Amino acid sequence: MIDLDHLETLHRRLLWLSCWTIHNANHLRDKGEGEVKVGGHQASSASMAAIITSLYFHALRPEDRVAVKPHAGPVFHAVQYLMGNLPLEKLKNFRGYGGVQSYPSRTKDVDDVDFSTGSVGLGAAFPIFASMTQDYLRGHDWTGKEGRMVALIGDAELDEGNIYEALQEGWKHDLRNVWWVIDYNRQSLDGVVREGLWHRIEAIFSAFGWRVVRLKYGALQRAAFAEPGGEALRDWIDACPNALYSALTFQGGAAWRKRLMDDLGDQGAITALLDRRGDAELAGLMENLGGHCLSSLCEAFDAADDDRPTVFLAYTIKGWGTPLAGHKDNHAGLMTPAQMEIFRGAMGVPVGVEWEPFAAVPDESGLRAFLSGVPFFAKGRRRFEAPALPRPERVKLSDRMLSTQAGFGKILDEIAKAGGPLADRIVTMAPDVTVSTNLGPWVNRRGLFARAARADTFRDERIPSAQKWAFSPKGQHVELGIAEMNLMLMLGATGLSHSLFGQRLIPVGTVYDPFVARGLDALNYACYQDARFLLVGTPSGVTLAPEGGAHQSIGTPLIGMAQDGLAAFEPAFLDELSVIMDWSFDYLQRDGEGDPNERTWLRDETGGSVYLRLSTRPMEQPQHRGDPGFAEGVIDGAYWLREPGSNAEVVIAYQGTVATEAIEAAGRIGGDRRDIGVLAVTSADRLNAGWTAARRARARGHATAMSLAERLLARLPAHCTLITVIDGHPATLSWLGAVAGHRTVPLGVEHFGQTGTIGDLYRHFGIDADAIVAAASRIAPGRPIRLSA
Template identity: 70%
Template sequence: MSHLKTIEQRLLWLSHWMIHNANHLRPKEDGIKVGGHQASSASMVSIMTALYFHTLRPEDRVAVKPHASPIFHAIQYLMGNQTREKMEAFRGYGGVQSYPSRTKDIDDVDFSTGSVGLGVGITSFASIVQDYIAAKDWGGIPLGRMVALVGDAELDEGNVYEALQEGWKNDLRNTWWIIDYNRQSLDGVVHEGLFARIEKIFDAFGWDVVRVKYGALQRAAFKEPGGERLRAWIDTCPNQLYSALTFQGGAVWRKHLMDDLGDQGEVTALIDRRSDTELAALMENLGGNCVATMAEAFDAIDHDRPVCFLAYTIKGWGTPIAGHKDNHGGLMNKTQFAAWQQHMGVPEGQEWEPLATVKDAKALQTFLDQAPFFANGRRRYSDAVIPVPEIALSADREMSTQAGFGKILDDLSKGDSDLAARIVTTSPDVTGTTNLGPWVNRRKLFARAPRADLFKERQIPSTAKWEFTPDGQHIELGIAEMNLFLLLGAAGLSHSLFGKRLLPIGTVYDPFVARGLDALNYACYQDARFMIVGTPSGVTLAPEGGAHQSISSPLIGMSQDGLAAFEPAFVDELAVIMEWAFAYMQRDGEGDPDERTWLRDETGGSVYLRLTTNPIEQPVKRHDDAFVQGAIDGAYWLRKPGPNCEVVLAYQGAVAPEVVKAAGMIAEARRDVGVLAVTSADRLNAGWTAAQRARADGNKAARSHVETLFDPLPRDCRIVTAIDGHPATLAWLGAVKGHQTFSHGVEHFGQTGTIMDLYRHFRLDAASLAKTALA
């Protein structure tokens, strides 16, 4: 354990020096505080030392508490996986990130963190994904523990409890949540007795709860005469008082304890045997601040049930700001830090030396070299790209894009392609109503142990065949969109985390994309790869009213980084897009822009499909290159404009029939009318802005897809846009070439009625579009 104690002190120093350097020594262009959470890092240092250098194995994965990022980077620096240059630039441009990031840090980050609570929840879903892969006949993978280092204030986040419930339903195992129970947050001290209630929640969902309250010094003191009375005092001491006494130090500890416990007998003798410094060390020796105690607690777990460790800690432990109620965002000032540096024994000029102050550096380096967790080097895996078979679907009748999506998946489910075998679907209790039913009936639901469909056994007719099996390819979820996106995020990282590629597809009612938006953004920030299908969208669920009608989701699709958003009107477009999407989800190139579109398609990403339940008449079969490539790039001419075009009608999504009808209504009054079918305002806009940046940087030949499409248009041509969503989605088209633009869409909550009632209400019907075009 001596090596662990040495490492603990080195990590405490390196993390705090990095923060101090960024705030007080590094030149600044402005006077704004850089920050870095010294106190939140200090409370985690013993826990992370025991975990990384004693307990973890290469197959384990860890989500680090956001505010413990400095400790994580210090660990990687100590192991040679992080550079001094980036450490010196902490929270600066090109430096180590404020919070661990899979995509922006060079060290071995398993799960990005930042938005609190999400890094906690994703570990449970990663464990479910690990079990899903292990159940398949794809070659064995070593089962690791999915570990979350959790700030106690993160337990205020509701998504943590949603994840607990989902874990229980899916027989969760191999998951550890280690709670840094320092009882202080940004705005105050944790309420007394709160965790007693939280503990009951963990217990209800089948977790083992391990309280790690007392360190080795305290446990030894409790065995001395009078020790039980000291223990009882610690157990009943209010959180605020314990923090305040910690900050005030040994002399104040002594006075308070003597006032409360002094009896001129055993307890007095116990206290008197220790100097002020020793007494302070004893009282601050909580379990989470004792590396030996944490190692023992981890070693004691010999099963795969989920475990919650409640590790009692002192916020700011080992520093001059320990226990102060303002220490969450506070920093040691220069005077405090200089005194602390002397206390830590770090010579001036050796602040960045990883093993400064270590007496036997060779022995410690040998210990570090043998740490099991780091034995295999960087733990980023990969898997082969899965070939995508041709996906063709056309209809000679009316069909909705949602029905088309279900038909495409059903066709895939009937085959034996490698692609179909790697698809995993999930949905927050809307599997049937989002057209996943046929896929699930054929491919079944996943569970580690088989569960029969009782309705089938009793010969009760049903369209749904809910049979659970280890071979199943659908993971059932309750009504929690945050869980949906956390699961998609975990499954979308399976190639990197576990070396086996999955192609996750999630469906959700489109208006409720917003309910999981934080987790969607989090999954994209991780660079997870998945397909999310939002359906029904817009006002097409007209009888359901405004609560089930989406307005802003097209703008979400446009603005979300790492997500290519599409809204096809016809099922042949959908087939083309889905075939492209399965390949796009697997790309990981360097991302040089394609000069044909100026889209960074080589990097790949996730895909969002916005679909509807409104059946519309399908066009004749189309296979020409302009249509296929246009559907992928974001737009194509459904009706090419003539040389004297006066009006272009541009649409996205299921309002296509109204736009086509409007074009016919104005054909005699306006010359050479064009109809632009936009399948992805997101990709059109991204290519246009990228080409603008390229021209600003000197590449005068840069031309985006939408600019090429608009080249034939006369300067005085007018554009009328239509979308069953926010009109701003397409309003920018007028800026491409400076055309006057009038945008139709939905800006306010809807109401009940028929689809045509609402189209007329929001001026999306053919008559309203024609009126604008003729005005």
Template identity: 65%
Template sequence: MNNRIANLEALEKRILWLSSWMIHHANHLRPNDDGLKVGGHQASSASLSTIMSALYFDILEPEDRVAVKPHASPNFHAIQYIVGNQTREKLEAFRSYKGAQSYPSRTKDIDDVDFSTGSVGLGVAQTLFSSLVQDYVQAKGWGGKPGRMVALVGDAEMDEGNIFEALLEGWKHGLKNTWWIVDYNRQSLDAVIREGLWQKFETIFRNFGWDVVILKHGHLMKHAFSEPGGEKLRAWIDNCPNQLYSALSFQGGAAWRKRLLDDIGDQKDVTALIERRSDKDLARLMTNLGGHDLPALIEAFDAAKTHRRPVCFLAYTIKGFGLPLAGHKDNHAGIMTPAQIESLRAEMNIDQGAEWERFAGVEDEDALRSFVKRAPFFRRRDRQHHAPLIEVPSELKIAIPAIASTQQGFGQIMHEIAKSEGDFADRVVTTSPDVTVSTNLGAWVNRRGLFAREKMGDLFRKERIPSTYTWEHSPRGQHFELGIAEMNLFTMLSALGLSHSINAERLLPVGTLYDPFIERGLDALNYACYQDARFILAATPSGVTLAPEGGAHQSIATPLIGMAQDGLASFEPAHLDEMAIIMRFAFEYIQRSGPDEADDGTWLRDAKGGAVYLRLSTRQIEQPNRTFDAAAAKRIIDGGYWWRKPGPNAELVIAYTGAVAPEAIAATGLLAEDRRDIGLLAVTSADRLNAGWTAAQQARERGRLGAMSHIERLLADLPRQCTIVTVLDGHPATLAWLGGVYGHRTRALGVEHFGQTGTIADLYRHYGIDTQGILAAAEANSLGRPIRYLRHTG
């Protein structure tokens, strides 16, 4: 045990030095052309140096996964550098172009990051949902040895609401194999946290079924408590306000001595206890909190390995521990001065020029190298797995009625998948935040069931009470039913969509929610895409479809979110035949992992793959009777096709997206009486059309003069004087850019303001996206001869 602790103490010092030096180099030594502060959080890293040393070099197993507190990323990079998974060049470029990232990133860092972190709270919740996904995989008889999902959590990070939403969901699903280690340094970005917060944390976690381990006193403190007068010292420590403890930690041994003697008074035993220690020893004693005591940490972590429930460790620490700025309330964004780093260098015994050496200042380098090589966590070098692809059927079956909505079509396709047999259907897993039925997943769940680790029957069915849905919970189920929390939905999709890498088992996740409420979970959606999680998101109803419910249930900006969100391919089909083609593509697309390069034909980065967003509608519209060959199907996937191809003298083109197809088709028919060359463009993905156009322009600027995107080919033959009128049930900017492709005059129609209540016809008329509005826009913006048409009054 002594050698074990001694090696860990040596590694703790190495981590503290390398993380501090990395930040110092970035802020004081590396050229800074733009003059912006680089930052790096030396104090926040220092408070976790002991805990991370114990975990990574002693406690963790290869199967375990860790979400590192964002501000402790320098520690993580230092650890990975020590074991050879990170390079000096990346550390020297910390927080600069293509250097080690400010916060651990699965996609940008090279040092084997389990979960990206950065937006506080999300990495914490990710471990909970990844544990539930691991349970799912294990229940199916897939996957290898299960691991622990570990989150290193800042105490101020616990203010994030998504953490508490996740805790509730974990309780519902019987969470296990999860450790959250709270870095209880009692300092946030701007202040010192409230007194007694640890008691609230303890109560919350216990109420949600967690075991709670409080790590407050280190072995030096415990030894002192056993001395005469020790209980009075303990009482003073336990009752000391957070701000005072932080301030005294910064001031050092003399300040501790004065305050203790002033507060406790001249009492023989406790006075003698204090006086027996030098200022240095007294400071070491008073900062020997549980989160900085390796024996206490190792003992607690070893004991927790046998716990069957999730475990929360409340580890008392000091922000900036081991650094000259320890405890100061301004240390969150503080950077050590050159003089302070030199003082630390002397304390660590680091020679000039040896700052980047992995084992500089170590007495027995060979012994420490050997200890590092034996660390269980690093036995498996590549911990990001590669699961086999799941073959997608050549087409997805759907019976198309005369009138239907895209939401109905989605439900029909999912039902057909549920009825089929084989690996494809078995690997599909769905989830929804309490809107499973109202987003048309009910038939899928009827056939495939809800997932739970233990079987629970449908009481209504048992009691023979008639019900449309016969839902049973069992390990065989393929649907996660969530509560009404969109943050949880997107975090669950992130966990499901990384199973191929985390669990070596590929899943095909499909999540549903109301389109207006995407914005409630945007941070988690962005986080999922940043991690390169793979999933299909079916958002419905969209636009002003729920017209009688008013603006609270109507979405305006979501098409722009679909266009702007990196890692997410956005589609908005109008008809069910388009829907079937797009969904088949989506199941294949979410499995791709090719090079991050644009295709020469579409200039889309399709080989890389990504997540998919389907913006669907409950509006029932007439369905065409048609078939698409492979070339036509590809145009639908690439983002658009001509419903009516314009003639050589076209003066007008109407471009539409989604549920406004009937209005666009009707307006085109009326205008065709006067303008026979009129064109009608069906846009199935404004996102992909725009992305291809942007990439093709960039390619031409770099010398690829023949680069041409799909939208450029579609519009290539339009006369210069042709006007484009665009329309959708969403923000008009979604399609307004079409005029910029070749410089055509463009009038963009759409929804810009929160909705009224009423019928769809009322609201379409209100926003000018009905047939009459399209006709009026065409007449007012045509550069050719006046347009004559029969005005509608209905």
């Protein structure tokens, strides 16, 4: 049953509260000296108000999840305020420090945000991967009542390329239980969208198997079309260019009448149809598009009662119901104080009660009773928790010569073979690089996931193959197409499974390390939502030497250092990798309050995601190092591979696969330079983060706060020189010189590589043993470093 009276009231309430919130932030609240505009997108909020009203107060159920169009954030927060889920002070401080965020954020906002939005296109695509996650849980018998994953998006978001990558991935995985509602207001930031875009939208979604529901005409328009002359009016609306429709909307009823009479008048029936309506009524008719008509919206949502993916193309007017309606500059526009008073009159809100939830409501008790029975809010806040999974015994490899990438594959295979609660909850994924990133053994043991079983044809036909790739609902590997954005979005969705669905998963995704950058926006988005996953970038650096520069990574260590919510490691040896993976399975599941560890000053108790930068380069492995101090150093970020003496002149600090070169160089220069030390850095990210955190702690009065980096380097004499080396950008480690003021020679890779052998490229970039020795030979205690021979 559709309660249109209460829905109409709520629509007006949401429209008023969202616009007043933005007005208050820009015109009434003290913005501070020098601040001119806060912003907030009143017009974009207005075009979504009816859609959000009909969804949240009629169509949705508690198990449904919604990604709200970023620029409609004020409407969403108004919904939460009306339902008592958001304090008034938060709403008053919209876009201010400590207030509700500019765009809905599940980590920064206190109300019930399902999916963060902000970087356009990502919030639209994310429900696809949340639905795939829900299907994965269903296949493993881990889910209860299933919900719809809903995206509310602007038509301009359809320009984002990741939208179409996601649609294709959804088609491959038999997508279901997804709704997209497109706010088709035909205006973007800089203008009006191209004519006929709706044809392309409908064709694209139909091609991927979606049901397309076009919501173009509201109930008033459909009734008018049934009158004599109504068919001519509908034909005129269909032929009217987007820009003209917007312009006439802004101009109002008189302009509508003149244009319609000029184009259609003196035709008897159509003239009578127009004459039966005053200017205000005519404007209301012409603006009564499907996306603003609550009865049309509710009926369309009710009719989509199966699990087929559905897109609703909802025609709207940007700024509907406000003085900004239809103007091409309204995207970032704000109502002036005078316009707000006109709007206040239209909304019937008296002065002094602007923030009252039920101001200007004719039947407050009836509305409160209605709200108490709205299904979507019936179960309260919809955030779940899941118990932490116990870690299995740490896998220790005994290989004497192996790469970290191969070691990663062997560790996962051993976990798969041993089984247990954590092994059963691991879900791996890769963008068409499963075999080449060493996930093959895991997949052979655990299978590939699909909603319906699919046989391995090659195996059935008795054709020899190393891969046993049968698909089933119980499989634990999700094979994705070669689109890194989709990988990061799927990692984000599965990495939120514990909060969205109450079932914990341990997502592990692999990607060629240089192509981490291709998915960086989605990776940042996943971290911003506090999703938990293990991302493995491999092969890294220039070690994939024969492939050339396009398959070699330079800046990814800096990405690992800069990305919030992601602990980045680059182990050189298998025992380091083993320690890191074991720690990661615990770190992914932590959810503490964030008090810093006073040994490292890192807030590890909050948990987070982990990024491993691995290599295909086989390396000779050291003997087993099992002492607690070693494991602690590996996790904290560094340890002494070779302790420096009290009068050390040179310390070589390396990260990753250049360990071989660093060790060789240390041995060669040890006879000429006293007390040389070798510092094994396993995580420049954590080492740097601990250093900066300790400095902040001292500034706050913790006088004894000292980071690992400071403890490691404080023992070195002032004349000691650091030579840092990495198969990546030299800035990754060059900051070490600032910790205690030591001179530093940073070696690394700054330019695109080329084809060749690893030896060729290491010589070319000056990160081989000869280059390290040469750097040491130019160092004289107490004198400036000579940068050339």
